[in-house]
Amino acid sequence: MAKRTSLKDIAQLVGVSTALVSYVLNNKRENRISKAVAQKIRKAAQELNYQPNQIAKSLKTNKTRTLGLLVADIANPFFSSLARYIEDEADRQGYTLIFASSDENPQKFRKLINTLLSRNVDGLLIAPPEGTQDQIIQLQQQATPFVLIDRYFPDLRTSYVALDNHQAIYLATEHLIRSGFRRIGMLTFQTELTHINERTRGYRSALNDHQIPFKKRWLREISRSNLIPEVAKAIHELTAGHNPVEAIVFASNTLALCGLRQLKSQSIRIPDNVAVVSFDETDINDLFHSPLTYVRQPLQEMGQLATRILLETMSANNRITQANLPATLVVQASTQPLAVSLLD
Amino acid sequence: MAKRTSLKDIAQLVGVSTALVSYVLNNKRENRISKAVAQKIRKAAQELNYQPNQIAKSLKTNKTRTLGLLVADIANPFFSSLARYIEDEADRQGYTLIFASSDENPQKFRKLINTLLSRNVDGLLIAPPEGTQDQIIQLQQQATPFVLIDRYFPDLRTSYVALDNHQAIYLATEHLIRSGFRRIGMLTFQTELTHINERTRGYRSALNDHQIPFKKRWLREISRSNLIPEVAKAIHELTAGHNPVEAIVFASNTLALCGLRQLKSQSIRIPDNVAVVSFDETDINDLFHSPLTYVRQPLQEMGQLATRILLETMSANNRITQANLPATLVVQASTQPLAVSLLD
Numbered sequence: 104m105a106k107r108t109s110l111k112d113i114a115q116l117v118g119v120s121t122a123l124v125s126y127v128l129n130n131k132r133e134n135r136i137s138k139a140v141a142q143k144i145r146k147a148a149q150e151l152n153y154q155p156n157q158i159a160k161s162l163k164t165n166k167t168r169t170l171g172l173l174v175a176d177i178a179n180p181f182f183s184s185l186a187r188y189i190e191d192e193a194d195r196q197g198y199t200l201i202f203a204s205s206d207e208n209p210q211k212f213r214k215l216i217n218t219l220l221s222r223n224v225d226g227l228l229i230a231p232p233e234g235t236q237d238q239i240i241q242l243q244q245q246a247t248p249f250v251l252i253d254r255y256f257p258d259l260r261t262s263y264v265a266l267d268n269h270q271a272i273y274l275a276t277e278h279l280i281r282s283g284f285r286r287i288g289m290l291t292f293q294t295e296l297t298h299i300n301e302r303t304r305g306y307r308s309a310l311n312d313h314q315i316p317f318k319k320r321w322l323r324e325i326s327r328s329n330l331i332p333e334v335a336k337a338i339h340e341l342t343a344g345h346n347p348v349e350a351i352v353f354a355s356n357t358l359a360l361c362g363l364r365q366l367k368s369q370s371i372r373i374p375d376n377v378a379v380v381s382f383d384e385t386d387i388n389d390l391f392h393s394p395l396t397y398v399r400q401p402l403q404e405m406g407q408l409a410t411r412i413l414l415e416t417m418s419a420n421n422r423i424t425q426a427n428l429p430a431t432l433v434v435q436a437s438t439q440p441l442a443v444s445l446l447d
Numbered sequence: 448m449a450k451r452t453s454l455k456d457i458a459q460l461v462g463v464s465t466a467l468v469s470y471v472l473n474n475k476r477e478n479r480i481s482k483a484v485a486q487k488i489r490k491a492a493q494e495l496n497y498q499p500n501q502i503a504k505s506l507k508t509n510k511t512r513t514l515g516l517l518v519a520d521i522a523n524p525f526f527s528s529l530a531r532y533i534e535d536e537a538d539r540q541g542y543t544l545i546f547a548s549s550d551e552n553p554q555k556f557r558k559l560i561n562t563l564l565s566r567n568v569d570g571l572l573i574a575p576p577e578g579t580q581d582q583i584i585q586l587q588q589q590a591t592p593f594v595l596i597d598r599y600f601p602d603l604r605t606s607y608v609a610l611d612n613h614q615a616i617y618l619a620t621e622h623l624i625r626s627g628f629r630r631i632g633m634l635t636f637q638t639e640l641t642h643i644n645e646r647t648r649g650y651r652s653a654l655n656d657h658q659i660p661f662k663k664r665w666l667r668e669i670s671r672s673n674l675i676p677e678v679a680k681a682i683h684e685l686t687a688g689h690n691p692v693e694a695i696v697f698a699s700n701t702l703a704l705c706g707l708r709q710l711k712s713q714s715i716r717i718p719d720n721v722a723v724v725s726f727d728e729t730d731i732n733d734l735f736h737s738p739l740t741y742v743r744q745p746l747q748e749m750g751q752l753a754t755r756i757l758l759e760t761m762s763a764n765n766r767i768t769q770a771n772l773p774a775t776l777v778v779q780a781s782t783q784p785l786a787v788s789l790l791d
Contacts, residue, residue: 154564178530186522202544219543222513364733390708
């Protein structure tokens with residue numbers, strides 16, 4: 104990179120001392136300097152395209168006006184949309200974002216946290232993978248400002264912004280029940296992550312509240328590391344045999360995407376053969392042959408709220424804020440009620 | 448944030464001078480220090496969770512090991528997937544990424560460039576909006592290392608990594624012609640951006656090479672600021688009347704998404720009523736009622752190559768590299784040939 108303009112360059116051009124240039128460019132008031140000189144200095148700074156050295160400033164203030172954003176995968180539309188809302192809110196407050204993807208891998212997560220901290224980010228927005236509770240505790244002990252997003256650890260007193268996951272899937276399951284479906288399957292992840300297990304709990308609560316016995320074989324827990332074959336097997340088993348399910352709830356956008364591919368490959372018609380509730384706002388929902396009913400997360404509110412809480416935390420406010428925002432259910436054709444005659 | 452561990456803290460714990468701690472932690476070789484002392488210092492640094500101050504280091508080296516990534520919109524799956532590949536390559540080389548979305552707005556773009564430079568990024572990966580040629584020239588004059596991605600300005604000698612846009616749409620159009628379609632419409636953007644206009648040129652070249660007269664009313668140039676109504680109007684006019692088109696090529700994923708919604712709302716069947724070539728790898732392609740033929744960009748190669756060229760440029764290599772990578776066409780049901788009888 105070419106040598107950047109220094110205060111000295113400006114001083115030489117104007118014919119004043121470097122100290123005077125520094126004083127003028129770093130202070131809003133300059134009562135003690137003649138206005139003409141101050142103007143000359145500002146003009147020279149502009150002509151020479153002087154950029155204040157943010158690094159030098161950062162060393163002094165110990166602030167970089169940069170936030171770290173640690174997601175599972177920036178290419179997942181849930182995270183890229185959330186990132187966009189966080190970016191907009193951070194920008195409004197004068198912050199930029201460094202992002203990184205952990206791939207749900209605790210080792211990679213640990214490495215990325217250290218990298219972000221070594222870049223002296225002022226705070227972190229984190230979607231922690233399974234098995235990273237210790238890392239989060241360490242951040243607390245170091246008093247690093249952070250807010251968890253999407254996921255959280257119920258045993259830890261940390262700030263977080265997440266979905267009301269129980270309510271979200273309760274809503275989806277109850278909608279299916281009220282539409283006349285009784286044999287309702289669910290695809291979820293096999294995980295210790297609370298946000299996913301809350302979704303499963305929502306499914307079971309809704310069944311229970313409507314006196315539908317829970318059947319273990321209708322709840323399929325998929326391993327992330329073996330996604331495609333396990334989803335294929337689950338869909339196959341849920342839809343085959345004497346007692347196929349009438350409806351399927353997907354606990355995440357990844358599971359929905361994968362499950363819909365499998366349903367399509369089996370030529371299973373939606374909702375004729377099986378009703379479907381998808382998860383998250385995706386381009387598929389409206390363009391699918393039978394537009395999909397889906398659980399909508401309030402991404403904009405989540406992104407804005409998480410960013411605002413983080414900025415508050417950074418300004419030495421130690422209050423813990425925990426938010427589980429409600430989901431809405433967008434009802435479309437994929438959960439159209441069974442023919443009225445069947446319900447009579 | 449709690450006080451971070453300083454060299455002094457380590458020095459006090461071990462009972463040596465701060466200078467000695469600094470010497471041990473900053474040097475790989477420590478011939479002149481007893482191994483036992485050096486080990487004690489390293490152990491203390493670990494126990495106190497000492498993090499070297501990257502800002503102080505940055506001030507010395509004038510390097511932050513951070514790259515700026517300026518896209519149109521990180522929530523667009525093209526950019527979030529590309530960002531992911533860039534992230535992976537940057538990470539392999541020890542760099543993190545600050546990202547920002549310009550929304551195709553030259554004023555916002557200018558502001559974001561300045562913000563990223565004020566964060567002292569070591570280099571920039573930029574998808575420039577229309578009307579930002581002057582900004583790019585200014586970066587050149589400042590000798591800021593950068594590589595353009597996705598878009599470029601043919602009049603400027605800058606490094607860039609983009610698609611071979613002419614070849615991409617030529618391929619799509621020729622495929623339609625060879626499948627028996629003659630009345631082929633195209634939806635593109637009204638823009639001065641070269642990468643889009645090259646796509647239009649590819650469409651016209653393919654028609655020309657196959658002796659199909661170009662019809663102005665079949666090429667619809669959509670304004671980004673009025674996307675939905677203009678796409679609706681274009682699709683309506685292309686598919687209505689006595690002389691509807693038999694096939695439509697979309698010049699971008701945004702146009703395809705919007706166009707497919709319109710086709711769906713008009714209950715136009717694909718490929719029975721009209722064949723369609725979509726753009727970019729999206730979740731819709733395979734899940735659409737009739738799986739979509741689409742232009743596939745080599746995102747991984749693009750991301751890797753752009754990052755590598757940028758890192759070379761940063762290491763004082765002034766060579767300009769311009770790459771237009773070839774697209775592939777993924778052929779699926781949406782461009783299934785017309786019934787053989789019609790071709791006879």
